[in-house]
Amino acid sequence: MTTVEPTVEAPGRDRILDEAATLFLEHGYEAASIRRIAEAVGMRAASIYHHFNSKEDLLEAILRRGLEVMTVAFGEASTATLGAPGPERLAAHVRAHLAALYENGPYTATHVTTFRTAPQSVRATIVPQRDAYEVLWTSLLDDLVTSGLLAPDTAVGPARLMLLGGMNASVEWFDPHLGSLDDLSELITRQTLYGLSNPMTD
Amino acid sequence: MTTVEPTVEAPGRDRILDEAATLFLEHGYEAASIRRIAEAVGMRAASIYHHFNSKEDLLEAILRRGLEVMTVAFGEASTATLGAPGPERLAAHVRAHLAALYENGPYTATHVTTFRTAPQSVRATIVPQRDAYEVLWTSLLDDLVTSGLLAPDTAVGPARLMLLGGMNASVEWFDPHLGSLDDLSELITRQTLYGLSNPMTD
DNA sequence: TTGCCTACCTAACGTTCGTTAGGTAGACTT
DNA sequence: AAGTCTACCTAACGAACGTTAGGTAGGCAA
Numbered sequence: 222m223t224t225v226e227p228t229v230e231a232p233g234r235d236r237i238l239d240e241a242a243t244l245f246l247e248h249g250y251e252a253a254s255i256r257r258i259a260e261a262v263g264m265r266a267a268s269i270y271h272h273f274n275s276k277e278d279l280l281e282a283i284l285r286r287g288l289e290v291m292t293v294a295f296g297e298a299s300t301a302t303l304g305a306p307g308p309e310r311l312a313a314h315v316r317a318h319l320a321a322l323y324e325n326g327p328y329t330a331t332h333v334t335t336f337r338t339a340p341q342s343v344r345a346t347i348v349p350q351r352d353a354y355e356v357l358w359t360s361l362l363d364d365l366v367t368s369g370l371l372a373p374d375t376a377v378g379p380a381r382l383m384l385l386g387g388m389n390a391s392v393e394w395f396d397p398h399l400g401s402l403d404d405l406s407e408l409i410t411r412q413t414l415y416g417l418s419n420p421m422t423d
Numbered sequence: 424m425t426t427v428e429p430t431v432e433a434p435g436r437d438r439i440l441d442e443a444a445t446l447f448l449e450h451g452y453e454a455a456s457i458r459r460i461a462e463a464v465g466m467r468a469a470s471i472y473h474h475f476n477s478k479e480d481l482l483e484a485i486l487r488r489g490l491e492v493m494t495v496a497f498g499e500a501s502t503a504t505l506g507a508p509g510p511e512r513l514a515a516h517v518r519a520h521l522a523a524l525y526e527n528g529p530y531t532a533t534h535v536t537t538f539r540t541a542p543q544s545v546r547a548t549i550v551p552q553r554d555a556y557e558v559l560w561t562s563l564l565d566d567l568v569t570s571g572l573l574a575p576d577t578a579v580g581p582a583r584l585m586l587l588g589g590m591n592a593s594v595e596w597f598d599p600h601l602g603s604l605d606d607l608s609e610l611i612t613r614q615t616l617y618g619l620s621n622p623m624t625d
Numbered sequence: 626t627t628g629c630c631t632a633c634c635t636a637a638c639g640t641t642c643g644t645t646a647g648g649t650a651g652a653c654t655t
Numbered sequence: 656a657a658g659t660c661t662a663c664c665t666a667a668c669g670a671a672c673g674t675t676a677g678g679t680a681g682g683c684a685a
Contacts, residue, residue: 338536418616
């Protein structure tokens with residue numbers, strides 16, 4: 222719901238972040254050169270260094286912003302569904318994560334696609350913030366086990382990884398201009414909770 | 424079960440493919456230079472060009488091999504479970520895909536992590552073979568709907584994308600040296616079919 | 626024995642990379 | 656009016672990139 226980025230016509234530093242994130246997302250970190258980023262922004266390569274100390278700093282800022290978008294979205298979903306029934310709470314958080322991926326600029330999508338192959342030094346500085354986001358999900362799933370929605374023997378660790386992995390993997394095929402984000406959220410939530418099997422014969 | 428690659432001590436061309444796939448997987452296509460690949464193999468950069476016409480050709484060969492490993496594994500699972508009950512068939516194919524990811528060299532893992540950001544010309548030549556693999560999964564899921572295992576109103580397209588996406592996403596966190604591939608297969612199959620919800624209260 | 630083929634090598638090419646040094650035009654401050 | 660700061664610029668650096676030309680040593684064929 223909350224739109225973090227205007228995406229168009231942001232000045233200076235934010236324009237660079239926008240265009241760099243878009244190019245990192247599409248071609249990867251190494252393949253997107255400072256000169257191509259600068260060209261997309263409409264300036265010269267050297268001018269980038271007025272705003273960022275290095276290409277790695279630029280990547281780090283983008284990864285951090287992506288994580289921030291996710292974290293804020295998670296928090297909003299949490300406060301919005303305090304005391305709500307389990308399925309509704311899960312659905313809201315799924316929807317929030319997907320909104321972070323598709324509706325708040327390229328930062329989150331760039332994070333999930335670029336983090337794995339980012340330079341080690343960049344990854345290291347991001348890891349704590351990333352772990353914190355995963356803890357949020359772990360707590361949520363723990364709560365849902367406690368409340369009885371999820372099976373008591375649920376392996377919360379793998380379940381979290383699979384749920385996040387499945388949502389993140391959707392950036393490879395889901396196009397928010399073609400499909401509805403609400404439909405996708407509902408599909409993922411329902412499938413996560415109840416699976417694909419035929420309830421009639423089960 | 425079938426091991427396609429000896430992985431160690433393969434001569435010439437195969438050694439190059441092995442080391443290149445490993446480096447592409449770890450750092451991405453652009454970040455892994457011909458010189459670093461050659462160094463890993465134990466030869467000079469120019470010697471790579473005795474075996475491949477270009478870096479893009481090398482990538483294409485790796486992506487193709489990854490797809491071939493997947494396709495062969497799928498076929499073996501299919502023939503091995505002809506006439507078997509639905510859950511068993513699905514489990515076998517899940518296990519086959521995961522084995523392709525983790526037990527047959529870095530080719531399949533490189534494919535799933537590198538394809539999206541590969542140069543457009545390389546992607547274009549791979550797409551038909553990739554589509555063919557997806558058709559295999561679509562047919563399998565269609566069969567499972569027909570046989571009554573999956574709900575009649577299952578959206579097979581999204582279901583396939585989520586299942587494959589979830590399995591592929593596991594390369595970000597699953598380590599076959601730490602966890603059992605059979606356990607992971609069983610977890611994914613069960614979660615795909617029945618979800619996480621508590622069967623007692625449902 | 627000669628000649629070819631395979632599998633490498635050294636050396637170098639032009640290009641692009643990230644990055645730095647130093648300059649400038651305009652706005653804002655004093 | 657003078658000085659300072661911001662946001663860019665041109666020009667250039669050394670390093671690394673993919674790639675090519677041309678050479679060589681060993682095995683195999685005639």
